[in-house]
Amino acid sequence: MANPTVFITGATSGIGRATALLLGNSGFRIIAAGRRTERLEELKTLLPAGSVLTLEFDVRDKAAVKNAIENLPETWKNIDVLINNAGNAHGLSDFQNGDLDDWDMMIDINVKGLLYVSREIIPDMISRGGGRIINIGSIAGKEVYPNGNVYCASKFAVDALSKAMRLDLLKENIMVSEINPGMVETEFSEVRFKGDKEKAALTYKGIEPLRAEDIADVIQFVLTRPKHVNLADILILPAAQASTTLSIRK
Ligand code: NDP
Ligand code: 8X3
Numbered sequence: 108m109a110n111p112t113v114f115i116t117g118a119t120s121g122i123g124r125a126t127a128l129l130l131g132n133s134g135f136r137i138i139a140a141g142r143r144t145e146r147l148e149e150l151k152t153l154l155p156a157g158s159v160l161t162l163e164f165d166v167r168d169k170a171a172v173k174n175a176i177e178n179l180p181e182t183w184k185n186i187d188v189l190i191n192n193a194g195n196a197h198g199l200s201d202f203q204n205g206d207l208d209d210w211d212m213m214i215d216i217n218v219k220g221l222l223y224v225s226r227e228i229i230p231d232m233i234s235r236g237g238g239r240i241i242n243i244g245s246i247a248g249k250e251v252y253p254n255g256n257v258y259c260a261s262k263f264a265v266d267a268l269s270k271a272m273r274l275d276l277l278k279e280n281i282m283v284s285e286i287n288p289g290m291v292e293t294e295f296s297e298v299r300f301k302g303d304k305e306k307a308a309l310t311y312k313g314i315e316p317l318r319a320e321d322i323a324d325v326i327q328f329v330l331t332r333p334k335h336v337n338l339a340d341i342l343i344l345p346a347a348q349a350s351t352t353l354s355i356r357k
Contacts (some may be wrong), residue, residue, distance in 0.1 A: 111330075114138040114186045116166060116224055117193030119146035121293025122243060125319035126190060126326050131158050133327065138162060138183060140175070140224075141193070166193050166220025176227040185235060188330065189228050191221045191265075192243040196258040196299040210257045217261035221268065229281065237280025241326060242269045244287040246342060252351035258299075273339065282337045284329050289344035289351075291317040314347040 113130055117123035119141030131137040131154040139150050140162040147161035160183050164171040194217040198209035221242065232238035247255055248262030269285035276283060296307035322343065329338045 110134055110136055111187035112136040112138065112183065112185055113188040113190060113330075114140070114224075114228060115190045115192060116140045116220070118150065118161075119143045121295060121319045122288070122291060122322045123190070123192040124150065125323035126192070127159070128153060129320070129323040129327055130330070131155070135188075135330075136160075136183075138179070138186065140164060140166075166224055167215040169223050172220075172223040173227055176224075184231070186228055186232060186238065188239045188241065189225065189232075190241045190243070190326065191224060193220055193224075194243065194261070194265075195295060196255075198301075199254045199258075199299055201254050202256045205257060213257050213261045217258075218264045218268075221265060225272070229276070229279075232281055233276075233279045237282075239330070240272060240276070240281060240283045241329060242272075242283070242285045243322075244269060244285045246287055246289045246344065246348075246351055248287060249342065250351045255351070269340070284338055285340050286322065286325055286329070287340070287342045288317060288322050289342075289348045290314070291319060291322060293319050315345060316347075317343065317345045 113135045115123050115127050115137060118127040118137070118139035123141070124146070127137050127139045127150055137154065137159045139147055139159055141147055142163060142165055144163050147163060151159055151161060160180070162175045164175045166172060197212045198206050200206065225240065242265055244265040245262040247259045248266040251259040266285065269283055273283040290311065292311050296310045297304055300306040325341060325343055329341070332338065
């Protein structure tokens with residue numbers, strides 16, 4: 108593939124932004140999606156002219172997803188790689204006190220949003236002979252941690268959907284990879300704690316977390332292997348993290 112076109116959701120911050128910058132500055136053509144227009148505009152100034160197209164939509168909005176993708180300019184319609192990255196945790200509460208709006212948000216964004224975007228892009232990929240999908244899962248999609256309940260469930264869903272896509276899309280020549288980070292210092296905890304920056308910072312206090320650029324590096328590595336190689340399921344942790352948690356009742 109010469110100058111493949113990569114569609115990245117959640118490109119306004121953290122892992123998605125770092126990936127857009129790395130790939131966009133390495134010869135990939137980037138379709139960068141998110142809700143925050145000013146961030147998308149800023150991204151354009153940081154990438155080579157003509158190498159980026161920005162799209163503003165909420166992944167929860169089925170009609171907006173469809174409209175944005177259906178109306179891509181002719182020169183941007185051929186998507187070679189989809190990176191399903193948009194997502195967040197909302198709240199960190201024990202199950203019995205969980206906030207229903209937080210639960211809706213995590214399921215609507217992390218699971219249904221990924222489905223809407225994928226369902227819109229995949230048929231066209233198939234009609235052009237194949238492509239690649241990278242889903243950003245999480246260690247939270249492999250292990251559940253206390254108070255992580257619905258966020259973990261949403262990421263377990265991403266794990267299941269990645270496996271399901273790999274099976275169903277094999278015959279369509281679409282290679283599916285899942286990248287599962289541990290703790291990465293991004294806006295993730297600020298969103299989880301509803302803008303409380305001090306509380307967010309405590310999440311990473313005393314350890315050196317991963318940086319968004321570390322995950323972008325792995326994504327670039329996955330995309331630049333020889334054609335016969337699929338790095339199907341990768342767990343990437345900070346050196347200081349072994350699992351999500353240890354919890355014992357005494
Ligand atoms: P950030 O909060 O920094 O970035 C989240 C991105 O998702 C933003 O670009 C945001 O854009 C976008 N997004 C959120 N909600 C929506 C929505 N409704 N519609 C469209 N876009 C949306 O977090 P990260 O970079 O850390 O998170 C990226 C992915 O990595 C997520 O799927 C997360 O679950 C996963 N992950 C993160 C880890 C971490 O420790 N940080 C660890 C493991 C996985 P905007 O607000 O502009 O719409
Ligand atoms: C984010 C990782 O363990 O902080 O998906 O929830 S964790």
